[in-house]
Amino acid sequence: MYKVSDVSELIGVEKTEVFEKMITHRALLESHIHKEDGVTHFNERGLEVLKTLFGIEIDQYDKSVVKALAKKDFASNEVRQDRDRKILLDKISILINEMDNLDRELSLKDKMIEQYQQKIAEELENMGMLQNIIVKKLESVME
Structure with a gap:
């Protein structure tokens, strides 16, 4: 599981850009997102989807x-x-x-x-x- 900050570092984008993708592609990402104690986590597939969305x-x-x-x-x-x-x-x-x-x-x-x-x-x-x-x-x- 990856936090938003981890994902932004791995992909090389700002955290706000990750949040924008989460909003604009909610239907696509929601099954790969898990919130725990107010912290958003992505699973492996969610990370792959984000990489693809960012064209990486x-x-x-x-x-x-x-x-x-x-x-x-x-x-x-x-x-x-x-x-x-x-x-x-x-x-x-x-x-x-x-x-x-x-x-x-x-x-x-x-x-x-x-x-x-x-x-x-x-x-x-x-x-x-x-x-x-x-x-x-x-x-x-x-x-």
């Missing part, structure tokens, strides 16, 4: 291998393409997760709208009954 390479290569390849300068283009491909795949994964979350939110809102419509129908029926009672009382008073 999530490096699965051994750093010594990457350094050796960079020194030899013969595979740097392939490494860059591999890195770019990985970033794009992570972004796709993030977008899929975000779409799933939005689908769940839409389903919940659809249910809420349906319940609200039922409540309105009940209230309209009650108002109609009350209106009939008032009309009958008025008619009896007028006679």
